[in-house]
Amino acid sequence: MVDFHLSVVFGTLDCEEHYLRIQEDTLTGTESSVDVATEENLNRLVEIGEKLLKKPVSRVNLETGFTEPVNNGGKNEDALKKFAKLLSDERKLRQINHLAPTKT
Numbered sequence: 001m002v003d004f005h006l007s008v009v010f011g012t013l014d015c016e017e018h019y020l021r022i023q024e025d026t027l028t029g030t031e032s033s034v035d036v037a038t039e040e041n042l043n044r045l046v047e048i049g050e051k052l053l054k055k056p057v058s059r060v061n062l063e064t065g066f067t068e069p070v071n072n073g074g075k076n077e078d079a080l081k082k083f084a085k086l087l088s089d090e091r092k093l094r095q096i097n098h099l100a101p102t103k104t
Contacts, residue, residue: 003067007060016059020083022076024048025067053077 003021010019030036031044057073060066073079 004060004062004065007062011062018086019059020057020079022052022080024052053080 003023006019006021007016010016027048030038030041031048033041053076055076056069057076057079058067058069059073061068
């Protein structure tokens, strides 16, 4: 539900490239529970996360409601690195602007 709504918002603003959501929709049993913190389950979740990084970037198709790979979107791990760089650059820019003297 959250993915669908945020896809609509970012699509309306014509900035889909600034929205990245990496998630696994097929978790079942203990893998889908936030209360099972056994070593076995946590190791399995790490495996699932590592596989997710190798999958193609996907977005919700607003007409069908299904998640579909993005054309030329690359893999999740590459998109995540690109997004982290974008956020880091933005933070540096804000720090510079915050420290810059203001003109009166």
